[in-house]
Amino acid sequence: xxxxxxxxxxxxxxxxxTTAPAxxxxxxxxxxxxxxxxxxxxxxxxxxxSDLPDHVAPGDLVVINNSATIAAxxxxxxxxxxxxxxxxVVHVATPLDDGTWVxxxxxxxxxxxxxxxxxxxxxVEVGSVLLxxxxxxxxxxxxxxxxxxxxxxxxVDGDLPKDLRxxxxxxxxxxxxxxxxxxDYQSVFSTVPGSAEMPSAGRPFTxxxxxxxxxxxxxxxxxxxxxxxxxxxxxxxxxTERFVVxxxxxxxxxxxxxxxxxxxxxxxxxxxxLESAVTPGxxxxxxxxxxxxxxxxxxxxxxxxxxxxxxHDPHASHLLLVESIAGADLTQAAYDAAVEHGYLWHEFGDxxxxxxxx
Numbered sequence: 001x002x003x004x005x006x007x008x009x010x011x012x013x014x015x016x017x018t019t020a021p022a023x024x025x026x027x028x029x030x031x032x033x034x035x036x037x038x039x040x041x042x043x044x045x046x047x048x049x050s051d052l053p054d055h056v057a058p059g060d061l062v063v064i065n066n067s068a069t070i071a072a073x074x075x076x077x078x079x080x081x082x083x084x085x086x087x088x089v090v091h092v093a094t095p096l097d098d099g100t101w102v103x104x105x106x107x108x109x110x111x112x113x114x115x116x117x118x119x120x121x122x123x124v125e126v127g128s129v130l131l132x133x134x135x136x137x138x139x140x141x142x143x144x145x146x147x148x149x150x151x152x153x154x155x156v157d158g159d160l161p162k163d164l165r166x167x168x169x170x171x172x173x174x175x176x177x178x179x180x181x182x183x184d185y186q187s188v189f190s191t192v193p194g195s196a197e198m199p200s201a202g203r204p205f206t207x208x209x210x211x212x213x214x215x216x217x218x219x220x221x222x223x224x225x226x227x228x229x230x231x232x233x234x235x236x237x238x239x240t241e242r243f244v245v246x247x248x249x250x251x252x253x254x255x256x257x258x259x260x261x262x263x264x265x266x267x268x269x270x271x272x273x274l275e276s277a278v279t280p281g282x283x284x285x286x287x288x289x290x291x292x293x294x295x296x297x298x299x300x301x302x303x304x305x306x307x308x309x310x311x312h313d314p315h316a317s318h319l320l321l322v323e324s325i326a327g328a329d330l331t332q333a334a335y336d337a338a339v340e341h342g343y344l345w346h347e348f349g350d351x352x353x354x355x356x357x358x
Contacts, residue, residue, distance in 0.1 A: 006298055008319035009328045012335045018342055020349035021177040023184045024204070032206045035343055035350040039326070039334040041357045046341060049204040049351055052308075056353075058217030059261035061252055062308075065199040065269045066222045068190035071168030071182050072197070072229075073111065076126040078118075088115060090126055091171055092164060093151065093196050093228040093239065100153045101160060102137050102239070104229050110174035116148025127167050129158030138240070151229075151239075171197050171229065175346065185347075194226035194242065200347040201267025201309050219256065221249040223273040225291075238272070238317060240292045245277040247286040253303055254284050262355070264306035268318045271295060271304050271325065278302050296320035297328070307354045311338055311345045326354040 020027075024034050032050040039045075047055070056062070076090040087108040094102050105115040105124065124131045136149035170185045187202035188210070213220060223246070228239035253263055253274065265271040275295055277287035282302055295301050297320065307325045312318045323331045334352055343350040 006296055006320065008315060008317075008323055010314075010319050010323060010331045010335050012314060012339050018339075018344055018349075019175045019346050020344040021175065023180055023348045025184075026180070030206070032204050032209050034204050036204075037334060037338060037341075037343065037350070037352045038355070039330055039337070039352060040355045041330060044333065044337050050206075050209060052209055052353065053212040053216050053218065055355075056213070056216075056218050056264065057262070059256065059259060060264055060306075061219040061221060061256040061261055062213060062264050062266060063221050063223060063249065063253070063270050063274060064187075064189045064202050064205070064266045065225055065273070066189045066191045067195040067199055067224050067226050067269070068193040069170060069182065069185040069195045069198045070193050071164050071170060073171040074126050074164060074168045075108065076105075076124045076131070078105075079123040079125055088124065090124060090131070091196065091229045092160065092168075094226065094242070096153065100134060100155050101131070102151055102228065103131060103154050104151050111172065112174040114150045116150060118149065118152065124154075126160070127158075127163040129156060129160050129163045131156060131160075176348075189222065192224050192226075194224075197227050197230045198347055199225070199227055199267055199269045201269070201351070203347070204351055205266075219252055219261075221252045222246065223249055223270055225269040225273040227269055238268075238294065240290050241269075241272070242289070243273040243276055243291050244288040245273055245284070245286055250277060250284040250286045257303065262305040262358075263303055264308060264353075264355075265304045265325075266308045268307075268309065268321050271301060271307065271321055274303055275301050294320070295324050297324050300324040305358060306356070307352075309352055309354065310347065310349055311335070311343060311352065313345070322354065326356045330354065330356055 036047045036049045038055045072092045076088050078086045089106045089111040091104040107113045122133045131154040133152045137151040137153045185198040224244040226242045276291035276293045
């Protein structure tokens with residue numbers, strides 16, 4: 001994770017009053033009944049996600065993320081702190097290759113803010129597991145504000161995955177009307193557990209939507225990218241994340257581009273995975289491992305032609321990725337229309353299909 005050298009040009013008012021407070025089903029809406037804005041340089045169309053097959057073409061390829069969300073939020077206690085100040089919420093981001101884990105400490109009880117005064121050697125008790133803060137991740141004072149350390153590499157004494165399965169819950173930040181079960185944080189593609197937070201762009205897909213896509217001649221192919229925690233500060237790039245691009249998906253992307261079809265990524269996670277597997281010559285190859293790829297207008301996407309996405313907060317680093325694919329003008333027009341027409345933000349909110357001219 002690095003400090004970004006550029007910032008998004010898209011400007012809009014923070015839509016606090018239009019955050020989706022609950023999953024679509026809890027609001028009486030089908031998964032694919034959420035709103036879908038289809039934005040191109042020709043026009044902006046307001047539809048529903050179930051209409052997606054009407055807005056793509058035979059020969060296009062829709063690439064999805066098959067990562068499943070884990071229960072990565074759990075209550076903890078900072079040892080050595082006064083009893084009334086020791087309670088914390090722990091967000092478990094990812095295991096590292098050396099056996100340590102990346103974690104974030106946030107304020108109890110609703111995880112509404114990061115805790116920035118932790119120090120190395122501090123111990124956090126999570127159920128029967130002890131987490132010892134080893135060093136800031138990825139480096140000291142990595143917060144863009146220099147105000148402390150948001151993420152830590154922690155050694156683990158105990159079975160953390162088992163404790164998360166027993167006591168964990170999906171990561172949430174306090175803007176939902178209540179807690180929801182882990183099943184609400186999965187998509188129909190969720191088959192490979194590993195994401196700390198839901199790859200939410202794929203959530204509105206249903207069996208019916210997929211069937212109509214395939215029946216209409218649109219391909220569907222998987223990648224895997226396990227997300228870390230998404231609570232970046234302004235100016236903070238996404239974390240390094242694990243990904244897999246299978247050989248079959250790489251071949252399908254190359255074939256789609258060679259025959260004039262569009263490669264449409266379902267979310268920033270899919271875009272990041274695909275763009276991490278592009279050769280210097282512009283071809284896709286099978287790849288796996290860790291990616292620190294940051295996609296922006298300065299380092300643009302090379303194989304992704306269109307994007308299915310949710311709506312991101314002002315100044316979020318993901319907006320740089322959106323601008324890289326859609327262009328600054330189309331991105332601004334889409335966000336202006338989303339604010340004007342009351343689209344819902346965050347993981348249970350509405351969607352956009354961005355199709356820039358090629």
